[in-house]
Amino acid sequence: MSELFHECGIAAIYHLPSDEESPLCPDQGPNEVSRIMPRMLLDIQNRGQLAAGFTTFHPNRNQLIDTHRDIGTVQEVFRLSHRGKSESLMKEYAGRAAIGHVRYATCGQDDRSYAQPFERHHLVKHKWFSFAFNGQLSNYSELRDRLLADDDHHLSRETDTEIIMHELSREMTGEKRITMFEALKRAAPRFDGAYSMVMLNAYGEMLVARDPYGIKPLCYAVSGPLFAAASESVALINIGFEEDEIRNVEPGQAVTITDGKIEVKQFIESKRTAHCFFEWIYFANVASTLDNQSVYVSRTNLGEELAAIERERNDIPLDDGNTIVVPVPDTSKAAADAMAFKLGIPSREGLIRNRYSGRTFIESGSKRRRAAEIKYTPLREVLEDKRIFLVEDSIVRSTTMKVLINRLRERGGAKEIHVRVACPPIIAPCFYGIDMSTISELFAPKFMGDSYLLTEEMQEAMAQQLGADSLRYLPVDSIARAVNFSSDDLCQACITGQYPTEGGERLYQIALETKDQEANNSRTYERRAEEQAAQSTGA
Structure with missing residues (x-):
């Protein structure tokens, strides 16, 4: 991701x-x-x-x-x-x-x-x-x-x-x-x-x-x-x-x-503690152990959570020999492998990451889309005419996911693409060190509005926007189970809108009040400073 x-x-x-x-x-x-x-x-x-x-x-x-x-x-x-x-x-x-x-x-x-x-x-x-x-x-x-x-x-x-x-x-x-x-x-x-x-x-x-x-x-x-x-x-x-x-x-x-x-x-x-749950889902090296909990084990637990939901819904064929799991490299691999194992279907590397494509995170907009195109290569010999579960650790802005789905169809020849996200929807900014500070840049809030409840209709609309055949997220309560912590001991602000510190809560309220005025791409804490400057000068 x-x-x-x-x-x-x-x-x-x-x-x-x-x-x-x-x-x-x-x-x-x-x-x-x-x-x-x-x-x-x-x-x-x-x-x-x-x-x-x-x-x-x-x-x-x-x-x-x-x-x-x-x-x-x-x-x-x-x-x-x-x-x-x-x-x-x-x-x-x-x-x-x-x-x-x-x-x-x-x-x-x-x-x-x-x-x-x-x-x-x-x-x-x-x-x-x-x-x-x-x-x-x-x-x-x-x-x-x-x-x-x-x-x-x-x-x-x-x-x-x-x-x-x-x-x-x-x-x-x-x-x-x-x-x-x-x-x-x-x-x-x-x-x-x-x-x-x-x-x-x-x-x-x-x-x-x-x-x-x-x-x-x-x-x-x-x-x-x-x-x-x-x-x-x-x-x-x-x-x-x-x-x-x-x-x-x-x-x-x-x-x-x-x-x-x-x-x-x-x-x-x-x-109280408020460990950032994203460390286990995405940021940390998979070989690390954070606060006595293995990153690898946490990610395999997330994959098992995805598999349990798939078994419960039982609406996609798993036993016809044409369904495979494909991880988005690299942080999704443990979750994808665990999901595939539980479902009894193959996990295949249908997307190969170019590790020498440079520091593309510096780019934005059209440059970010182009960077995503050159960063991943679909393998047609793996994907052609297959129904695939595309497993991703999270979807934030959706730019990369849209590009990947398009390339999986056009270059890879995938028959169906069902996106499964090993994380709940990101609905709120982070003010503690992750590069997502405004609501308008996030994908999920455009479909969920002011609701924290994710419905099937919302996920269908998201899938259509991405170009996928279906989309499913994990529920919020899956996170605490996967990382083996009480939800009270985790910071889950970006998926719940509930921040552990007063400063975070204040910035979130500013983000909510100004989310329709975020076209200037300034971060929430920058707008906070702008507002204070305007007040001090009487503007």
């Missing part, structure tokens, strides 16, 4: 002071553990392909912390395809600690200055720090306006990353040394939304923290003198940690490293 994008992924690694050599990095000394960071970022590249970067700490160089960041994939930014240039970078930025980031923008510009981590230089070492985060503040505009109301403050970028950095910096003002943990503890009550973050300062102190709702995933592990953290467990597994060594950073919790000692502390009370 190539038309939906996450904001970011984060990672951290630290070789603690020790005479013990880490078995996970036997070829690198303590001051070269930063070399592992690009490998970790490659494993979470699925979370952002627009930009990448890292900050490293070395106690024996003039630039105690130093940052390399740029536009591009991890491969491009760290020059991994060019051994000499990559080695030169690794030597220049060698360090015993590092934090890293991959980015896709839900706000801000697509230029190098928005790449993370953000580094704040200062003569005082505890005020000289680097920072990266995954998520989005739903009260961004209020925090920005409050900062700018003071003539002493200036923001150079339209991004909540800079807002968080300013808020943390403000807590560190004065002569008294304030730790990163204390600064976060003081600033956190002002943050509404999703934020998993990593910080590193010129003392070599590190902080890894997760918002009180646990909206975005974050985990860590310790083995001997080596500490590492990442948005997803796969980044830790692939550098050598065992599964039983990996722990979740719990909601409202921070892991700190000070004077070589690791501490886990609560920086803000967590009154």
Whole structure:
């Protein structure tokens, strides 16, 4: 489902002071553990392909912390395809600690200055720090306006990353040394939304923290003198940690490293959890385990839910030898395979994804349609004269799905196309870090109106619009069963319209009130800022 994008992924690694050599990095000394960071970022590249970067700490160089960041994939930014240039970078930025980031923008510009981590230089070492985060503040505009109301403050970028950095910096003002943990503890009550973050300062102190709702995933592990953290467990597994060594950073919790000692502390009370269910359905690497629940198992559960509905309806022939299941690569494959297995019919790769078609998520409109055409190739020898269940993880804007159905018929020769979606309809925007901020850009609300109830008639109308023979979504209650959480512990705002934070609720009301005025393509939080600016000037 190539038309939906996450904001970011984060990672951290630290070789603690020790005479013990880490078995996970036997070829690198303590001051070269930063070399592992690009490998970790490659494993979470699925979370952002627009930009990448890292900050490293070395106690024996003039630039105690130093940052390399740029536009591009991890491969491009760290020059991994060019051994000499990559080695030169690794030597220049060698360090015993590092934090890293991959980015896709839900706000801000697509230029190098928005790449993370953000580094704040200062003569005082505890005020000289680097920072990266995954998520989005739903009260961004209020925090920005409050900062700018003071003539002493200036923001150079339209991004909540800079807002968080300013808020943390403000807590560190004065002569008294304030730790990163204390600064976060003081600033956190002002943050509404999703934020998993990593910080590193010129003392070599590190902080890894997760918002009180646990909206975005974050985990860590310790083995001997080596500490590492990442948005997803796969980044830790692939550098050598065992599964039983990996722990979740719990909601409202921070892991700190000070004077070589690791501490886990609560920086803000967590009154409820609200894990983003889309992590299991789409965003996370299928090899990851998030909050103790396997992504792969969750997706197979979704496929079994689809199969159960198909068995119950029993309106499409399954035993004539002409019906197959076809996943939309790649995130739908586990669900499609499970659905096919339960129905006793083949799951076939009738769509082949071109993995070298470039970063097409940057495009929009007609360019996005063209990108979808070149991104997937139908296999006629698999599809011709077949009745197919086309399994997709979700439908957001529908641009890609329309193109795929057309190509499956024209190029693939499919006889019938029955779309099955391993997710309920997306009816509301996300204000916590997923690139869908307005109601008008969404497919389902055009058919469902103000109703949260999906009817057969609505699905028939959607199928006709897409060019499919039929369309079925999963019901909302399937999600909690599939990911093995209570619905009260999940953020399902985009499928229910019920947001876990006050800021999210306020933005949704603005979205509802202005959904007929969204032709300018501005995001809801941008319109919020425009409205406030107009009120302040009397416009």
